[in-house]
Amino acid sequence: MNRTVSRAVVLLASTAVATTGLAVLSTATHAAEVGENCHVVTTGTADWAMRTSFNSYLEGPIANGALYKYKGGIEVRDGVETSGERATRQFTWPVSGSNDGEINFGGGVHWTGHNHYTGDDASQAPDNFILDLDISNPTIEFNGTQATLLVDYKSREFVDTTTVAGFLSGTQAELATITLDEAIDLTTPSVTVIGETVPTAAGVDVMGGFYPAGDALAPITLNLTNEVVCDEPQEPETPETPDATTGSSEGGILGIVGILAALGGIGAVVYNYLVSAGIIAAY
Incomplete structure (x- = not known):
């Protein structure tokens, strides 16, 4: 996987992680505001x-x-x-x-x-x-x-x-x-x-x-x-994004696929895009 593609994959995965994290944080903040944790x-x-x-x-x-x-x-x-x-x-x-x-x-x-x-x-x-x-x-x-x-x-x-x-x-x-x-x-x-x-x-x-x-x-x-x-609302854990420039190409791709799977619906959208663009093979 070349450096340009790797950066694109990392960027897409990071965006998905950030979006999911914001959604969880928003839910936790709302719960605290309405007193569900009090x-x-x-x-x-x-x-x-x-x-x-x-x-x-x-x-x-x-x-x-x-x-x-x-x-x-x-x-x-x-x-x-x-x-x-x-x-x-x-x-x-x-x-x-x-x-x-x-x-x-x-x-x-x-x-x-x-x-x-x-x-x-x-x-x-x-x-x-x-x-x-x-x-x-x-x-x-x-x-x-x-x-x-x-x-x-x-x-x-x-x-x-x-x-x-x-x-x-x-x-x-x-x-x-x-x-x-x-x-x-x-x-x-x-x-x-x-x-x-x-x-x-x-x-x-x-x-x-x-x-x-x-x-x-x-x-x-x-x-x-x-x-x-x-009670203090628990902050969500953000999965670490693997460095696409190191390790084998297959290992990097499998790691990214694992992250996308953990992200659920958002991950599925990113995964389908990568497959259709020919960036990664379907697993």
């Missing part, structure tokens, strides 16, 4: 004590006083932080993620009291708490100023202070409805919203029947931070 990352906490009177009762002399050989209390786990005691007890739940109209929190809280076991085998005590409630992984589904609080739970039905009843359990059960003081806006950098919580009919079962429907639970305060994160 998403909101929500972090923060929810301050929610479940019910102040419940915490006060559980940590007082009735549920965990001198009457009981083995005592329970309140345990937190998986990122939940707690402060205060009895009427001032507070729990801070960490945000674990968010979607459109939904905020997920992590961690769990375990309340135990009224231990019915009086024997000497301490390993039996954990199975004999008459009051035994565990709540974890809260989710808030919201629409405007109305929201629903869902939780994973395991709870004993509360009959009386001498009966160890069976456990009830569920995943993402509706514990309470929430009336927010303002709508949650995950497009703003920071959000602080307060909501009043009231147990649903299902929430009564979640709490072991300890409180009737309609009794207010503790208010909830959401402290959220939202950040828009965009």
Whole structure:
């Protein structure tokens, strides 16, 4: 293949490569502009004590006083932080993620009291708490100023202070409805919203029947931070054009044919032109 032909082939192939590259770049740029590569990352906490009177009762002399050989209390786990005691007890739940109209929190809280076991085998005590409630992984589904609080739970039905009843359990059960003081806006950098919580009919079962429907639970305060994160669009890889002036004539032609094949439709047009002009033989 002479030098003039080689230059023509290289020029045509380079034009095809550049045209294809521009098309890919244009598509990637458009995707970034319309936000296809962007998403909101929500972090923060929810301050929610479940019910102040419940915490006060559980940590007082009735549920965990001198009457009981083995005592329970309140345990937190998986990122939940707690402060205060009895009427001032507070729990801070960490945000674990968010979607459109939904905020997920992590961690769990375990309340135990009224231990019915009086024997000497301490390993039996954990199975004999008459009051035994565990709540974890809260989710808030919201629409405007109305929201629903869902939780994973395991709870004993509360009959009386001498009966160890069976456990009830569920995943993402509706514990309470929430009336927010303002709508949650995950497009703003920071959000602080307060909501009043009231147990649903299902929430009564979640709490072991300890409180009737309609009794207010503790208010909830959401402290959220939202950040828009965009992934950088990947730039297309441009195939290297072989040097037509080096190597054997057959090797150079095969290399160019390979490049044209990789370019798809544009490559096919260039290839057909080269064949019709007699510059290369059909392969």
